Amino acid sequence: METHWSSISPSSFLSFPLSRLIPVSSPTVVMKSPVTALSLLVVCVAEASYASFNEQMAAKGKLYFGNIVDTNTIVENGAVEILKTEFGMFTPEYSWKWAFIQPNQGEFKFEDSDKVMEWAAENGKQIRGHTLVWHQNIPGWVDAITDQATLTQVVRDHINTVVGRYQGRVYAWDVVNEVFNDDGTFRASVFYRLLGEEFIDLAFQTAQAADPKAKLYINEYGMDYAGPKIDAMATRSRIPTPKSQLPAQLKRLASTGLEVAITELDIRVKRPVDDEKLAQQKQEYELVTRACLDLPSCVGITMWGVSDKDSWIPSTLPDFDAPLLWDSGFGRKVAYQGVDEALQMAASAPAKRAHHARSSHGKHGKNRLP
Template sequence: MPAPAGRARRVLAATTVAVMGTLAVGMAVAAPSSADAGPTLGQLAAAQGRYFGSATDNPTLDNAPYTAVLGSEFNQITVGNTQKWMYTEPNRGQFDYTQADKIVAFAQAHDQIVRGHTLVWHNQLPGWIDTVPAGELLGVMRDHVANVAGHYQGEVVHWDVVNEAFEEDGTRRQSVFQQKIGDSYIAEAFKAARAADPDAKLYYNDYNIEGIGAKSDAVYNLVKSFKQQGIPIDGVGLQAHLILGQVPSTLRQNIQRFADLGVDVAITELDIRMRTPRDATKDAQQAADYRTVTNACLAVARCVGITVWDFSDGYSWIPSVFPGEGAALIYDENFAKKPSYWAVHEALGGTTTTTTTTTTGNTGSGCTATYRVTGQWHGGYQAEVTVRNTGATATSGWTVRWTFAQGQTVRSLWNGVLTADGQEMTVRNAPYNGRITVDGTTAFGFIGAHTGTNDTPTVTCATA
């Protein structure tokens, strides 16, 4: 890396941290220029002395709608893959930072701080690692950490130094490092990282340690031991790959107990998956879960920030690993903000207005439709329409219609099929919710934009 470029990046990273500190002591949060947007999640988090960021990967940097959100909404970025060993040292002693440098450069161009991920992990290793003799692997590991952390010295505020070193029962994972080096490899990795970059905060990072249990107890004991021995460790990363409705009840308590050891805590890879398809009930639960996680972090002074593991459902890792599950993030596939986004926004101090204004559609047509605005904020809103079967037999399908009077638009709709003709909206049932039993109900919802008072329209309903 040329020295001038490195110096420029170091100054930028320091400036970003300084700005976050200034916001924390009372600087006003500037709103973005978009007419229908309030403060971003990054701005709101900075006002709380924290960051709210996203992981990203190299292929998505060519997607203009994606990068428009990535570069404006967040004040932190994690390099999702290309700082891992298989990319940075594909051949022994030969280092390649081409791809990771592109992500770091993107973050710097958008005044975003960078979390480094990850220096030592049992996964995504180049094949040659397995051939290194046991007596040489410690030196190889130290050299790798020194080279990678040294390359990004001053450009990365946190390093996930060691990732996922424990099994669910709290025993050591039998990785190549554990088997050939032994228990000491974690401490040695942290020492090497500190020597390579004295200013970066050094983290241990793992999944399923969000609540108190055997695995988080093992990490707690590791951190406690390191602090007692003077081994450099500055933070614990809770990955938080969570399941809908299953946020650990001990999350806040767990964050606090790590903080009480004298280390920072970060929510490093947050997503909350559901069985797909989405519906209004699942979205509401997901929003509540995201709010719970955000509030738990805000409640502990040493919880320094939250990173979602990418921000759009279209780029989530979940569907490829958990078939039939997904919709785990705060933006949908079309980069529309989901209810979970607004839950985080509000938890971080953003303002929304909740209303229960409703209109109920016609009777005598086999169904009624009730239109309800469930949340409203500057330039945007969320609405839900409940369809009730008032006929004598089960429906095989339904259609709801209304006309907007004030220039409202629908940006993202779920549990129905939308046809828009100017201001006239027609929503038909999705393939899976056309049948409604007698006196039963179903519902669809949407996120929309408005420029006026957003009065609720009169709706009509008909059954097939």
């Protein structure tokens, strides 16, 4: 299951790290007054005590607080420092999808995906591979296949090549993405049309063989599926407020015994955007963060973007805007406070995180929601 929710804060001066406003790296300090000395002391304390979202999640027993990344964002001045500072796990937004990696049959283009992997390694970050089988972002030659045997081999070749290239370097793969309609029926795609629901088994079995150590996710809004070797479920959060049902949804996913993650998180706001709506958005971000923190099997949260100006929301859903934690000028919004306050309020003792072995479900294991 997936969950898609898709600026310094004006109301909380004390919560903002002063070290981000005042440089502290100068090798020479001249104390001219007690006020200067006090100011420097405050700055140094703020620098020493600041913990990123990723660090705070880890302190609570979670694996990560993540975001998307791609070849454009790793060179974007405003975004890249935020990405390096606040986040620990990254999902490639486009460059790892089928249409970009294998635009023509047998022609694999890894230049961009390799750049993302190299950037992550250089900065000590982890990668969630996204995505192997999806009804969107597939090249026309795949959609034009008309027989089962050809499509089966094409799926195997694609997964073996892509997963095999990054074997041992990727924390998890979104093996299949958005395979169900909102009513629970299978979404129309060349994969379902020719292979039926067995295409999910095919994808997971192939990915598991290509990288036995990687976590294998089904990234979906909602699901009722029994199949092989699924390690985890991702609940995407890209729906408008309110989010009051999310804690119950996460618990329902956790009842399968699988690892759970919140992916593609952005919380969009109905236009016109005003302070009241942004305050509500803050509450929703706090609710989502607390929902993951309160659930032992929830390992992390992945935002779908840094700045409102780079979000997919305004161009795709023109009645909505402002879905992320930083505004178009990379200033922190009140929504940022919602996440930060949830992390600060969480119990200081790390939660016991559930670890689920792949073998516990077996080839024909049941991963069915109650």
